[in-house]
Amino acid sequence: xxxxxxxxxxxxxxxxxxxxxxxxxxxxxxxxxxxxxxxxxxxxxxxxxxxxxxxxxxxxxxxxxxxxxxxxxxxxxxxxxxxxxxxxxxxxxxxxxxxxxxxxxxxxxxxxxxxxxxxxxxxxxxxxxxxxxxxxxxxxxxxxxxxxxxxxxxxxxxxxxxxxxxxxxxxxxxxxxxxxxxxxxxxxxxxxxxxxxxxxxxxxxxxxxxxxxxxxxxxxxxxxxxxxxxxxxxxxxxxxxxxxxxxxxxxxxxxxxx
Amino acid sequence: xxxxxxxxxxxxxxxxxxxxxxxxxxxxxxxxxxxxxxxxxxxxxxxxxxxxxxxxxxxxxxxxxxxxxxxxxxxxxxxxxxxxxxxxxxxxxxxxxxxxxxxxxxxxxxxxxxxxxxxxxxxxxxxxxxxxxxxxxxxxxxxxxxxxxxxxxxxxxxxxxxxxxxxxxxxxxxxxxxxxxxxxxxxxxxxxxxxxxxxxxxxxxxxxxxxxxxxxxxxxxxxxxxxxxxxxxxxxxxxxxxxxxxxxxxxxxxxxxxxxxxxxxxxxxxxxxxxxxxxxxxxxxxxxxxxxxxxxxxxxxxxxxxxxxxxxxxxxxxxxxxxxxxxx
Numbered sequence: 001x002x003x004x005x006x007x008x009x010x011x012x013x014x015x016x017x018x019x020x021x022x023x024x025x026x027x028x029x030x031x032x033x034x035x036x037x038x039x040x041x042x043x044x045x046x047x048x049x050x051x052x053x054x055x056x057x058x059x060x061x062x063x064x065x066x067x068x069x070x071x072x073x074x075x076x077x078x079x080x081x082x083x084x085x086x087x088x089x090x091x092x093x094x095x096x097x098x099x100x101x102x103x104x105x106x107x108x109x110x111x112x113x114x115x116x117x118x119x120x121x122x123x124x125x126x127x128x129x130x131x132x133x134x135x136x137x138x139x140x141x142x143x144x145x146x147x148x149x150x151x152x153x154x155x156x157x158x159x160x161x162x163x164x165x166x167x168x169x170x171x172x173x174x175x176x177x178x179x180x181x182x183x184x185x186x187x188x189x190x191x192x193x194x195x196x197x198x199x200x201x202x203x204x205x206x207x208x209x210x211x212x213x214x215x216x217x218x219x220x221x222x223x224x225x226x227x228x229x230x231x232x233x234x235x236x237x238x239x240x241x242x243x244x245x246x247x248x249x250x251x252x253x254x255x256x257x258x
Numbered sequence: 259x260x261x262x263x264x265x266x267x268x269x270x271x272x273x274x275x276x277x278x279x280x281x282x283x284x285x286x287x288x289x290x291x292x293x294x295x296x297x298x299x300x301x302x303x304x305x306x307x308x309x310x311x312x313x314x315x316x317x318x319x320x321x322x323x324x325x326x327x328x329x330x331x332x333x334x335x336x337x338x339x340x341x342x343x344x345x346x347x348x349x350x351x352x353x354x355x356x357x358x359x360x361x362x363x364x365x366x367x368x369x370x371x372x373x374x375x376x377x378x379x380x381x382x383x384x385x386x387x388x389x390x391x392x393x394x395x396x397x398x399x400x401x402x403x404x405x406x407x408x409x410x411x412x413x414x415x416x417x418x419x420x421x422x423x424x425x426x427x428x429x430x431x432x433x434x435x436x437x438x439x440x441x442x443x444x445x446x447x448x449x450x451x452x453x454x455x456x457x458x459x460x461x462x463x464x465x466x467x468x469x470x471x472x473x474x475x476x477x478x479x480x481x482x483x484x485x486x487x488x489x490x491x492x493x494x495x496x497x498x499x500x501x502x503x504x505x506x507x508x509x510x511x512x513x514x515x516x517x518x519x520x521x522x523x524x525x526x527x528x529x530x531x532x533x534x535x536x537x538x539x540x541x542x543x544x545x546x547x548x549x550x551x552x553x554x555x556x557x558x559x560x561x562x563x564x565x566x567x568x569x570x571x572x573x574x575x576x577x578x579x580x581x582x583x584x585x586x
Binding site: 086 | 348
């Protein structure tokens with residue numbers, strides 16, 4: 001448990017590039033907030049969706065910045081610092097070491113999303129009933145965990161591919177388009193809907209909008225459970241990829257970290 | 259005998275593919291059949307030039323690489339099939355600036371790796387304090403590693419490698435780029451490790467370091483062990499020789515070939531030491547080659563010329579040169 005708790009927090013401080021106040025505020029708060037405002041105004045002009053659609057959706061999406069990039073950094077930066085070999089020499093379970101790292105990023109993502117939702121709602125005048133807040137918090141939390149495991153899946157690719165940051169950049173850009181946060185999900189072509197349905201955020205954003213609109217737990221449960229299932233699937237995928245790529249690195253000497 | 263490290267016929271071939279349309283696969287035989295045994299508590303040196311196969315051998319022994327052929331055991335555990343058992347018993351330290359979390363303090367680096375290496379929570383505080391004392395970082399442990407000098411980083415590497423009190427520690431060029439005073443401290447730390455019963459496998463380029471520290475030395479070149487013995491035994495390889503050292507400026511590239519052809523000359527090498535080049539000529543002890551050598555260096559600006567008895571380094575040069583000639 002110490003490795004999961006204390007170890008993951010130390011790893012977060014060691015590997016997450018955006019912990020300095022200026023970078024944290026700039027990259028994780030101001031950037032996503034301007035994105036939220038931009039799409040809210042576009043939505044008003046084009047009458048595609050109301051403020052709730054954009055504000056709640058973009059608040060859920062804001063967890064992705066921390067979690068997807070953080071998850072990638074949680075493994076990719078080991079290569080950068082030359083510490084990956086020393087981590088792989090640990091006799092302890094890879095699942096504990098690496099999947100445990102999702103927790104601080106999920107907590108960070110949840111904090112960011114809560115701030116973005118609060119500030120966005122205040123700036124644009126969206127009223128969210130107090131009764132909806134617990135369910136909204138639950139949606140953000142589930143989405144944050146799912147995104148963190150998704151980020152670790154991308155990070156696991158860093159054991160095999162050197163330029164993992166390209167994949168993270170492309171993925172987060174795709175999430176803006178495919179998760180139904182800014183473009184209504186049912187207006188996407190079927191193949192983009194298929195991709196979007198397999199991404200985290202998509203189902204949590206729909207659940208969060210319903211929660212903000214007054215739906216109860218029963219109403220949001222299907223979407224929320226789907227989001228949780230997606231998170232579990234990415235956790236399993238990350239664990240499998242880590243195992244495969246670590247074994248491959250021993251066979252093919254694909255880690256030039258030492 | 260109970261060995262800490264055993265390797266039999268260890269081989270490693272790297273394959274790399276280049277090109278998309280016409281992919282080409284190239285093979286590099288980094289290690290070509292290494293056999294060695296290291297006793298418990300022994301301080302064993304692995305010496306060789308860059309690219310000789312030292313680090314690849316260590317990476318196979320410490321489970322980071324799977325051998326292409328051959329077997330290896332650490333404390334009786336197979337490095338391929340019993341990786342977890344092996345990892346519990348080994349520490350790994352390598353030279354250079356990388357390999358530490360820059361943004362963390364030394365203390366946090368050690369706390370994290372203590373978790374990774376399974377040091378029980380109740381022992382961590384005591385163990386970390388002991389190691390900080392051992393590597394003389396007490397009082398600096400709360401500073402971020404990014405502000406550390408190379409010597410301090412090296413000492414922290416060693417502390418990290420010893421956290422879980424490994425039975426075997428691999429030190430891969432730990433003193434590279436470290437100033438003489440820090441290197442002396444490192445040597446004292448390494449000697450102390452062996453004295454307390456830890457088995458040490460040390461790779462280094464510094465002959466004096468190997469001579470001072472190692473119980474036995476293996477010289478590796480072209481992926482094979484070329485010589486193995488105590489420092490005194492290896493020095494005997496240069497018995498019956500004299501060494502002529504000439505400080506020079508602007509030695510032409512083909513001069514060495516000419517020198518090697520002189521009667522009585524066994525080896526000739528040139529080393530850059532800052533502005534000056536040092537030409538080292540090993541010859542039969544009964545041959546006086548100084549006049550011939552200086553004649554061949556006609557036109558080259560010459561500084562100090564000295565004649566001396568051969569050292570371990572000369573024996574090493576002779577072994578490596580012989581291996582290179584065979585490979586060529």
